[in-house]
Amino acid sequence: MKVALFGAGRIGKVHAASIKTDPRSELVAVTDVVSEAADALALEHGIKARSAGDILADASIDAILIASSTNTHADLIEAGVKSNKAIFCEKPIDLSLERALGIRKVAAGHGKPVMMGFNRRFDPNFAALKVALDSGEIGKGELLAVTSYDPAPPPVSYIKVSGGLFRDMMIHDFDMCSFLFGLPKTVMAHGSCLVDPEIGKAGDVDTAVVVMTYEDGRIATIRNSRRAPYGYDQRVEVLGSAGTLAAENEIENTVVKSTAAGVMSAKPVYFFLERYMRAYAIEWSAFVDACVDGKPVPAGIQDGVNALALAEAANRSLSEGRPVEVTPGLTGA
Amino acid sequence: MKVALFGAGRIGKVHAASIKTDPRSELVAVTDVVSEAADALALEHGIKARSAGDILADASIDAILIASSTNTHADLIEAGVKSNKAIFCEKPIDLSLERALGIRKVAAGHGKPVMMGFNRRFDPNFAALKVALDSGEIGKGELLAVTSYDPAPPPVSYIKVSGGLFRDMMIHDFDMCSFLFGLPKTVMAHGSCLVDPEIGKAGDVDTAVVVMTYEDGRIATIRNSRRAPYGYDQRVEVLGSAGTLAAENEIENTVVKSTAAGVMSAKPVYFFLERYMRAYAIEWSAFVDACVDGKPVPAGIQDGVNALALAEAANRSLSEGRPVEVTPGLTGA
């Protein structure tokens, strides 16, 4: 299965490496608006950098992997559908929910897999929690708590084009909640600017808590911060009728040092590249499974729409200072 | 220091044992509306059961410890003030915030210590977290998360007279938030009946999430459930600008068993008697410190009013489905 990569930045490089780990897929082309980036990645993988149009027109290419900037995602999905290619797209579909709904329509008729890159579903820890939850090991889930802190905020220049914390960062946690608990009925968002006042000046928050309630009384909370100086803090915990499941952080190493100063152990792995390295490879193989073996994609366009709808609801809740209902019809509920 | 105990039930027995652990205090009398209970406890401690009036009239008694049912607390505080005794009272002051405000007035002029039994402030784990937080070990606190699950719900008959989850159970967590973060500006409550439908029929919830926001942008969340089948789950976590502090559960023993079935360790200690046994003794000594050495009480009437004001705000928020402001003037802010 021949794959072309759109976007040779940080996340593009991660995906290029993942493609290599599955013997059924092969990276054959790369493109980037920054031609130097495309050339460097191409050189490293012994391939050629090509233009986007050239790639889309090449019938020998089976799939495109969209890891370019957010504002290109929707157009590239459309182009990929027209070119009859399997499509793997980084989150989000678009910053506009309306545009995302348009893409949902376009993708609906596509005969090839379209998969959204919600990588955390493939993290072995969260995946193991999901299996245990679904198999009833703690009875019926009741309270879900997602903790998700980045080690440090991105530059304010990035914040300005990010679409805001809910669509840029918490979107992963919205998807995690959908993955584990399905779709909620209401969303209540609280947010503050505690990490960097520049983020507040850019109109965004850097610290947020969202509570979502479900038709059947279940409740989920998400806590986000743009800064956790000890590393990437990524935990999920579910209380069920028969017990609790908690997926803890992965740590840098297992050494424990005990001295008069206390007992010290290693920090969580630093950021998403370290934490989700295995997840990216597993995620990619799931996409190849869909392309090669016809298996269903584990995270599709509707999942991308759902996460975006929750992010939009959170934005509305934050600005209106009250819980909002998730717009019916938008979500896959 | 001679102490008389009001209430010979479960919590009364705990306090009777605590009084024994401080050589400066001596239990000299006990009273209970159930005279058999008073007699049994008196026998065990080699003292006499007496009437409430008799105790209050006895000038040789320095302090009263109120561990009787909630509806007697306010009256007994008033009586204790009139009898010029130091007063230790179990939470809450009363189910009515108005009544509690009246008690605040009464106690204001009292020349003796009046202390509320917010035992968790004295738990060595939470106390250590508080010390570390206040000393700036994680910079400035930003996000506070309190997890507090009981092992099993009380009988519905108790629920009916309890004043509801917020005033009966979460009141401890409200106090924990006040202890660590001070007083909030808004309270948003979510609640469900997931554990036992009879609790719902009694007009209460058994599962709840509360989010509180602070003037300076800090945010606190409390998660409560009446049921955690593995024991009493009592944890506190604070994200600060320089790191995270987490107080984890205490466990029954430190044995870890590794077999083909997995790695198993002991459960959290079962309930408040086990978990807070040390806290009760430390708490009592703090009261004796106040009585004997004139130290300030670490949790006074205003703290009782504050917790009650937050519980009432949570009730309002839950019934109105929106965040409510904490009534100014009520709290000690």
Added chain:
Amino acid sequence: MKVALFGAGRIGKVHAASIKTDPRSELVAVTDVVSEAADALALEHGIKARSAGDILADASIDAILIASSTNTHADLIEAGVKSNKAIFCEKPIDLSLERALGIRKVAAGHGKPVMMGFNRRFDPNFAALKVALDSGEIGKGELLAVTSYDPAPPPVSYIKVSGGLFRDMMIHDFDMCSFLFGLPKTVMAHGSCLVDPEIGKAGDVDTAVVVMTYEDGRIATIRNSRRAPYGYDQRVEVLGSAGTLAAENEIENTVVKSTAAGVMSAKPVYFFLERYMRAYAIEWSAFVDACVDGKPVPAGIQDGVNALALAEAANRSLSEGRPVEVTPGLTGA
């Protein structure tokens, strides 16, 4: 049950407190060669300091608790037997195995309980491990590893009269091995002086490893050091045919701090008073059970002889540089 205490030092005070925790026993007298120590402890407990002879002659006293210096243990056990009292004696019986064997004979005909203070058998963690091991939860035990480090060495003056590391410190670990695995066939000792050269000059080691082999092929190792700067390190681990059991340290509190410097948790509790406080109370109640209810003592004179025989074998092994057989006939095997 009326109890007299011999020895008002550190361990005597611990036992005096334990006696108080069991409502069936009462401390009525104390004696010590340092009369100030006896007076102080007597004052604290509202009793009188008396002479040893006076106590032994007092027929109203049911039991004596021997917590005086090691060189008085054997004489006091003999005196206690003659005075027809139940006897609780701190380890060891004596530094001389021969003398201990004589005591075994004396105690054999005694109609009252004689119990040795091997407190670690009553530690809730080790006791839970023992229950799990005996109930076959990890199949048949194969490899036993005891880690036992003191936080800091005692003064060299103490070392000189201690009887050496094997009889003074490791004797507890020998008993732990006997408790869990029974009696070994061979003992091989290795020892060094790494902590304080003065200990070496006093003819002792401060760091030691002992390996014991059992008739059926099981193997136990003990690691001792007089110094672990982070506190009292007391762990036991057993590999069995179906898994591993490990009893870990108890820690000062459960707070975990995560910062850029790493993840820090509390140290093990500092020393035996902190770690084994609960064990001392449980141990005492076991002795009262034996006295009051006629239950068997959980650690008797033979257990004291066994531990001493293993310590002596370790001394021989260390001086001869080879494994030695445990002298048959001495031990309770």
Added chain:
Amino acid sequence: MKVALFGAGRIGKVHAASIKTDPRSELVAVTDVVSEAADALALEHGIKARSAGDILADASIDAILIASSTNTHADLIEAGVKSNKAIFCEKPIDLSLERALGIRKVAAGHGKPVMMGFNRRFDPNFAALKVALDSGEIGKGELLAVTSYDPAPPPVSYIKVSGGLFRDMMIHDFDMCSFLFGLPKTVMAHGSCLVDPEIGKAGDVDTAVVVMTYEDGRIATIRNSRRAPYGYDQRVEVLGSAGTLAAENEIENTVVKSTAAGVMSAKPVYFFLERYMRAYAIEWSAFVDACVDGKPVPAGIQDGVNALALAEAANRSLSEGRPVEVTPGLTGA
């Protein structure tokens, strides 16, 4: 750097994958006495299976990786030296210490890197412990304890040609001790057959404890079992003058489940492939560093000789039932 692989079995496949992870090295040929195995691995990597002679004669091949059966190691090292190739060889050099000493001589004059595959030195956990120990974070090391259990014994047919537990399994732990503490003065071995009587009939032990003492008084213990039903148990712990360092197991995932039955977490990763996957890649890059950048090999022929000399000493100790001195001159001390 062009590499040829000798041996297409389990460990050969691991190394083939590692070669791929370093962009500076390329697998160009493979050989195996089982031609089907060589063909399969060649196919997977898009290369050709070739004869050993052909490979050695091919001047374009820079390095050979010896992952064939133990009895071929010495011959292949000699052949590699003659063919002027860099050599990476799985442990051990040979089962015969004498033969290994001969190889040491042969390799001494070789101008290319010769590296022994002591993979555990590259495990991120043990490597981090080593760094902390060498940087004095716990003062001077005093007591070293290596725990090393396989999940399940190999077939008895393998045991028979393995050279015995000390040379086949504990050799890794001998190297770990050398890595951390250098070379010992005496070795005392204890061994039993507890896992499978057939192993005993084959003249080997399946459970063993070795104690090594060092010139300066330090002491190391190694515990081995061929069976730990919960997975590969691989831990290292060092007590130093200022504290303890412990490298714990890696676990399958970080999920913790708390139910009425207890608190359950994941098992250690199953066996060496899972546990040391990262170590193999890091190890390989260290070899490439030596070949390409002229860096010293982190584990050379002398390290292979040392581990073998300790294993031989253990065999002698076990058969003679006494501590034996490590033969001077053999080791790199």
